[in-house]
Amino acid sequence: TQAAIRIFRTFASFPTQLSLLSHSRLNLFTKTSSWRRFIRSTTTSTTTRMTTNSEVDDRSRKAQLVTNPQLRHQVEVVASRCFIYAQTASIHSSRVAGLFDYGPMGCKLKNNILQHWRNHFILEEDMFEVECTVLTPEIVLRTSGHVEKFEDTMIHDVETLKCYRADHLLEETIDKLLTNPKLSEAKRSNLKSLRAKADSLSIDELHENLQTLQAKFPETGNAISKPYPFNLMFSTQIGPTGKTRAFLRPETAQGIFVNFQKLLEENRGQLPFAAAQIGLAFRNEISPRSGLLRVREFQMAEIEHFCVDEKDEDYHPKFESVQNVQMCFRSQKVQEMNAETVEMTVGEALQQKMISKQTLAYYMARTQLFLTDIGIDPFRLRFRQHLKSEMAHYAKDCW
The missing domain is CATH 3.30.930.10 (Bira Bifunctional Protein; Domain 2)
Known part of the structure; x- marks a missing residue:
């Protein structure tokens, strides 16, 4: 059970406390041969260890967050075999991506x-x-604007016609380039800055950068089309x-x-x-x-x-109850400067005008508390402010 708690808390896409499960189902789950093999392989190969605040100070705890590249795949295999969740219609050869069924435990x-x-x-x-x-x-x-504006930018393989999201391709192309040890620091910094704003670039900017970096379609290595919108x-x-x-x-x-x-x-x-x-x-x-x-x-x-007006937005009667909640922020300024994530209380972030309104700050803190309640490690959480270029058409501010 302790191994299950440690591993599942590491698994970012499956966040919860294992205490939410019934003990009988958890015992049955841990007795399966696939789970036992999984436990043996992960406990010997990963150095990831989740600890409590009382065990180590914040800085040393952050240093322990080492990710095992095989961990996610292994947990997904176990989740599928034990039918926590599984791909929809997996008995058929022609599967449709992005659809999942939840089993009894899921x-x-x-x-x-x-x-x-x-x-x-x-x-x-x-x-x-x-x-x-x-x-x-x-x-x-x-009326809401979704018919005209709720879209992502897409490219396709010019030979196979397979499609891919343009900003994701740019990010992955940059990731490959960053693995080059001979890359100059200036070039590395520019690439990191470009990657950070990939999903906020216009169609023309995406096209220009994909061409400059000589991006190819991931699965085939073929040439790609010019980016275009997809609702x-x-x-x-x-x-x-x-x-x-x-x-x-x-x-x-x-x-x-x-x-x-x-x-x-x-x-x-x-x-x-x-x-x-x-x-x-x-x-x-x-x-x-x-x-x-x-x-x-x-x-x-x-x-x-x-709210009635901006005066209402600037006040929430329960804000004092959350003002000391510690959070990690990536504001617009931090992202544009490619600087380190800022850690402070939500009260300090509001005082420094990083968060524009008290009501917004209150709900951000309440969200942080909810996520930690269900078992997500607070040191893996970041509140990222949308850049002006990626803000939704109806939004003044968004985190």
Whole structure:
């Protein structure tokens, strides 16, 4: 059990405390031969060790976070064999990437995490919870700007026509170049800076940099096309005529927005108030990868906090309860300077204007506390501020 806790806490895409599992299921899980082989291989080959705050100081603990490159793959193999989660329709030869099924233990884990989220946010903060339809009429997403702007930039192999996300290809090309020990420090610094802002580059900037670095398609080494936009929403038609267009929702927020007036009436016409929704969302990812981290169907838990004006945003009545929460920040300035991550309390970050509003700072701290509650190591957490060039079309600030 202790080995399971240590390894699963290391596995970033499967974060939870093993205490969320029933003991009988955990015992059955650890008795399988595949799990025993996995434990033997990982405990002898990895130097990763998760410790408590009382064991070592913060700095030395950070130094222990050494990643075993085989660890993720091994945990995914065990998760699949024990049916914690597995690729959808894996019995068929032609599998579709980015779709996963949860088994009995996976369902228990996921449901416990979602219930803890509900307790931590909705019940403790006295929020309104709603459940809106997955199938969303076109008018809703056209009004919000998603039909025109909810897209990623794609390239394809000019020979096989296989597709890949352009910014990911740029990042991977840079990663390969950075392994060259003969690279000058100036060149290395420029490449790191470019990599940090890869997902905020325009189509023309992506094209220019991919050409300059002579990027090739990852699987084949063939030439690539010029980058072009690709809308990430799944579209469909409602009714037998096919004239009423709809989308599978790409996020849960829009259902809250279109019901704002009803929620305001529920709160007797008073602001501020918060509403939350837990449910499925869908994104037609160009190149799904990293296990459960980038998929085409996934669970979301989202909060919308409505204020009267900026004065409301600058005050939250419970902020004092979280102002001393220690967090790691990568602000716009830190990223642009390619500087080290800044560690401070959320109160200090607000005082230094790194975070623009007290209400935003409060929810960031509450998010940090939720993540550590379910077993994620706080020293692996970073709050990264979106650069101005990558900010969503509706956002003033985003972390």
